Amino acid sequence: MTHLQITRRAILGSLGAAMLPTFATSTLAQGGAYPNRPIKIIVPWAAGGGGDVIVRLMAPSLQKRLGGQAIVVDNRPGAIGTIGSVAAARSPADGYTLVYGGLESHTIAPSAMKKAPYDAKKDFVAIAPLGFFPAALVVSASHPAKNLAQFLQMAKDAKAPLSFGSWSTATSGHLIMEAFKQAKGVDLLHVPYNGTAPLLQAQLSQQLDCSINVLSTVEPHIRNGALRLLAVAMPQRLPEFPDVATFKENGVDVARGPWVGIFGPSGLPADVIARVHEAVDATLSEPAVAEQTKKMFFVSEHMEQRAYQSFYLSEIDRWGRYVKTANVAIE
Known part of the structure; x- marks a missing residue:
């Protein structure tokens, strides 16, 4: 069993003081058209x-499109995004507390937790997609495998499982590789790290046979020849690396890296959902925003709200099956 211990007390205990201001301000909320006061977006990951x-890149445009109201970014990291997400789930459904969430915080973690602090299907509404960060499978440049087919053959021929690193247990990178293992019938030893930067250093120092990381982290080292790219989690090949096949082309049912979007607590009024969706969708199309996200290798996505809600619910089921099959558990 892949095992990670995150105490329920750590998640719920962190909410004690944090939740009081949220409920207190909600009792002072004034009526009128939405929005008429600052909007908080919880980011359940560390600043930076x-x-x-x-x-933060989107905030100025969102403010302009949402009546000039300030967009307050509230970082609440911890427990694979669940600490910040549960705070959002327990906030008033009035549109003034939203949350940046996605594959890890809203699908994988709730499925892997024995006592999840929220019901991902019932406690959130998927308002608008943002996009996804392509995930990249890499080996060190000195590794004998020149492509994914060669690596697979080496893994099958090895007397002991080859190692793969991810940026943590029960993250999208980890589960993408579990899907890869299941699809290809190969055994690999998972070595989790505490973030993408330590994972990168382990790969550069050749402590791992391979690793799955976000493309923006490893791309400079692919360019300078220190790492070799074997596959990407993308719907199609990257223009920057046209000779590298996608996981999908290799028979693995993964067409995205970790996807993310804007969510709210269930029960949000339809007009609020529509207003936020419109603002997010338009912001993603602004040239200045699009230029910066492209530099980060972030792939923006546009989807109608109902379609995004359906996608979200289907992803909970799909990744829940991977979690169960791989026996990934978080306590």
């Missing part, structure tokens, strides 16, 4: 990470 950068 990819998600934090994306939300």
